[in-house]
Amino acid sequence: MKKRLLLISLLVLTFAFVGAVRAQDLSGQLEIFSWWAGDEGPALEALIALYNSQNPGVEVINATVTGGSGVNARAVLKTRMLGGTPPDTFQVHAGEELTGTWVVADRMEDLSDLYASEGWNEAFPADLIDLLTVDGGIYSVPVNIHRSNVLWYNPAKIAEWGVTVPATWDEFLAACPTFQEAGVIPLVVGEAWTVNHLWESVALGVLGADGWNGIWTGETAPAGEEMLGVWNKFNEVLACSNLGADSAGLSWQQAIDKVVAGEAAFNIMGDWAAGYMTTTLGLEPGTGFGFAAAPGTAGTFMWLSDSFGLPVGAPNVDNTIAWLKVLGSVEGQNAFNPLKGSIPARVDAVSAAPELYNAYLQSAAADWGSNRLVGSLVHGVAANERFMGDFNTVMEVFVASRSAEASANAMAAVCITSGACGG
Amino acid sequence: MRSNRDRLIAFVMLLPSLILVGIFVYGFITQAIQTSMTDWGQNPEQPPLAANVVKSFVGLQNYQNIMTDTLEFTFRNSLINTFFFTVFFVLGCVVAGLLLALLLDQNVKGEAFFRTVFLFPMALSFVVTGTIWRWMLQPNGGINILPQALLGLPPIQFTWINNRDVWLPFEWGNVPMYVTMLGIAILAFMAINYALSRRWRATQYAVIAAVVVLLIFLARLWDFIWLPLDTPEAETPIAPKGFNAALIGIIIAAVWQMSGYTMAMFIAGIRGVPEELREAARVDGCSEIDVYRRIVLPQLNPIILSAMIVLGHISLKIFDLVFAMAGPDNAKTVVPGLLVYTEGFRENAFAKASAIAVIMLFFVAVIIVPYLWSQLRQSSQER
Incomplete structure (x- = not known):
């Protein structure tokens, strides 16, 4: 409980300082755990490059475990979480894989304040946010939609x-x-x-x-x-x-x-x-x-969506918050998705730079904005x-x-x- | 005094490894057994990955579930698969290894070269073997089109790992019958053996009588255990049980990899037979075939036994080869090792996975422990 209070106050402090503190002041490390190796590696690299240009002081550790849809990565992640050494942030499918496995286990931090301060409640479709929400808390930031x-x-x-x-x-x-x-x-x-x-x-x-x-x-x-x-x-x-x-x-x-x-x-x-x-x-x-x-x-x-959250006990909370902000921004979503071959989770990202997306992705993005969404x-x-x-x-x-x-x-x-x- | 000091030094030297083995082998075995008797991952109220998850003791509930629950047929199929895989894999390796060893014993030219060639697959990991054979056993390519490419014959139609045929059908309800038949066969064998050697003794009568009584009792007991299990499956005919033809490809790959190992063991054994023995037999008018049959092969019995032990425990624990060849989701080729992984780390059913792991440990122990026991006794007798 004490640890939690500490973290929450730390988060609040972070938000309070975000405006004042320049991004360059962040230092230390950021470990990103994902299964994006191989074909999907360049898309993740683009995001990391964007992050590093905003936060040159942070050393990013790109920890990937190969295997489609995370079959192997999820097993490795579970041993790490059970062993008490969570990464700073990890890739997780939005929906039950996040909420039913990690949120119910009290392993994730609530990000709803970050959603409010970044204006994400309007940027992402409500049907999507619903599936990231448990008891009013929002627990991860979606990067892409398939x-x-x-x-x-x-x-x-x-x-x-x-x-x-x-x-x-x-x-x-x-x-x-x-x-x-x-x-x-x-x-x-x-x-x-x-x-x-x-x-x-x-x-x-x-x-x-x-x-x-x-x-x-x-x-x-x-x-x-x-x-x-x-x-x-x-x-x-x-x-x-x-x-x-x-x-x-x-x-x-x-x-x-x-x-x-x-x-x-x-x-x-x-x-x-x-x-x-x-x-x-x-x-x-x-x-x-x-x-x-x-x-x-x-x-x-x-739909399905890859998202990143902030695990309880992450060693570098400030660096992770900065990473999540990059993921949720129009710029970040447009850096990642054309390379990954997916569409942005933000409904306003494709219209900001339509030339980045091919005919299929444009049609999918149009459907994402207008269709009924089911998981x-x-x-x-x-x-x-x-x-x-x-x-x-x-x-x-x-x-x-x-x-x-x-x-x-x-x-x-x-x-x-x-x-x-x-x- | 001196011997006491020696003992102390020996004990101190051994202590680190004793502690490590104690923690990392026996400690974790105990923990697995303990976990298998909890409801970790079985209780929807308790998120299995929570830091403060409450694991309640449920006794043998998990074991009972995987043995009797209608929907846990995957586990029971994995036991059947392991049984057939072990039988054919060990048999294949022993026969192929022996054949290769006998061929190489004929003073062929370039024997060292062939020995290396046959031994080489063993240097690969099972994952590499599995990937190679997965490609070679594609239904529309690989060895299926080999006869076509070489001889212009029609391609082989067998679908290998995709195959869903079941041969040698098997019902759990018949297990008591199989056990009884096996017991009778062993008894008959023993009786004939004793009759031929005419060494009947009172104690042997007693032992045979005791075994018969025990077998009948076991058969009744198994009846009692297994029959209720089969009823729900009989109502919903889920899947025929028996030897899954999809395993054939995996057995071939495994035999390909490990027969070089048995060959090396057999060559060593054959070379260990003194040339004088063979000469003496030849002088006595023994044909070359009889030299092998009557002189060399009987000397190889202990080698066959240790090969079977080594291969047997590999096949009971097999994971990587099946994972690489058929993936973890092919129900026809599922083995307990794969289930431990999928149940534990995909479905978060850690208690169930532990129960399966403990059952695997039990089967391996059944093979290994008597062997170690006899080895220990042998070495202490020699001293």
Whole structure:
């Protein structure tokens, strides 16, 4: 308690001095813990460069642990937090991965004062801030936004096959035999988590935004009629996929490769796929690859976001506050996102420098400002980590039994053990 | 006096390592067992990562859960996978190693070169092996298109790690039956052995009778334990259990890596057989095949045993190879080591992960402890 009071007073002091003290006066170190290595490294480097230009006295330690969506970094972070040596700040998916794991454990500092002083309450969408908030406190600063429910295709091939891009799952299922007769995989999936990723788009398409949110508030019964409908639809969709043929050995990039090569018609993947196709494969959005909201989900933006917070017991609080300010600024968000291939979480950032963003990102940013926003399950927004892990078991029940009832019952059981479904 | 001083010095010299082993091995084993009997991560009221998390004692609840809960079938599948993986991996390594050793024993040209070639995979880490084999076992490439590329034959259709077939179906409810069958087989073997050697003694009768009674009792007990477990799974047919064909690729990679090691052990063993023995056998009119069958192989028995012990504990604890080849989420190739990681560090179910780790420790101990025991006894007898 005493330590807490001390920290809070320290924070207050920091804010009081922020106006008076020049940024250059900060010194010491800042350890940034993230999983942004490899392809995403340059985007983080750009942020660090911006930070260093404002705070030349601070030595930044860039601690990265590789592994997509932080699978390995999260394990390392947990050992550090349990061992009592937290980094100054760490990357965490906004939503339950932040609140359900760290905030409920009293491991994070409240940043709502910083939000007020920086004017972030207006800059970020309210739906987003809601998922960073627990009991009135706001606990992290979102850097970027990715979209989960995107359908990718190859426009030239689609024209060649003479099909239209499906707007609903029923349209997709109707077009499915056409592809199969042509020897094309209608919908390509990859290793286990990409199947879960497909599931959340199918579930959103069947349930709609309210139904999807209802799962996490307890209004949509996990074993109810609507969820049975989701599993049945998912079953039909998977019958039009490569699941069980060669899926388990494909990374998400290899799945996208099949769409680009014309071996598969569609793929559902988050919009990091756009970054992969423009940067690595050198394709133009709109002509080289096509994109649309996943069938049945137009007007809804299923988001995930990387954010940074201030852990309790961070060694360099002032340096971290300065870092969070850089992250939340228009300048910082525009330095990071064009390189990362994501859109800024701030609604006013893209209009400040539209030339930085390609056609896909501009369209995503427009949707981010206008669409209904719902959180992704697979990427840590909607449900706690216990549920996310146990959902793999639910999926295995489904893949093995192909029974909607068995899967829905399994999900209901997981809802109870994890306590993730409200009620 | 002198010997007392020697003992004191020896004790002081050993003390640091005793303390370190005491803390970092036995201390942490105790802590894992302790954690496995709490509800850390199981109670939604208590955030598992809080600094002041309350861990209540729940006894063997976690063990009961992973053994009986319908949704914990992943853990039970991992036990089945470990069983089949261990059997085929150890068998494959022993057979392949022995074959290579026998071939190299034929005075081939460039023996040292081949020995190095066969031993080389052992120098790689399991992660490297796993990555290489993952590429080679792609359903649409690698060795599947090898016959096509070399001979123009149709490509192999087997999907390796993607495969969802289950061979040698298995039901937990039949475990008592398997145990009984095994017991009967052992008894029959012993009976024939004794009958042939005609060394029946009263104590042996007593031992056999006791074993029979124990087996029947165990079979009843296991019936009692396992049958309720199978009922919920029978109602919702979740997944067929047995030897997952997806493991074949992983077994191949593991055998590829470790058979060089058994080969080296066998070569050392074969070279350890005195040439005089072989000569004597040849003089007595023994064919070359019989020299191996009757003279060399019997001398290799202790080597086979230690190879099985070493390989057995590797396969029970396997993690990195499966992680690199199939990832942590492939339910068909899941092993307990992977579950400890995912349950503990992804789902924050630390108590459950500890329970799985303790069960792994138990299985490894079952293999290692009798071996160490017999080794210790042997060395004290020799003294």
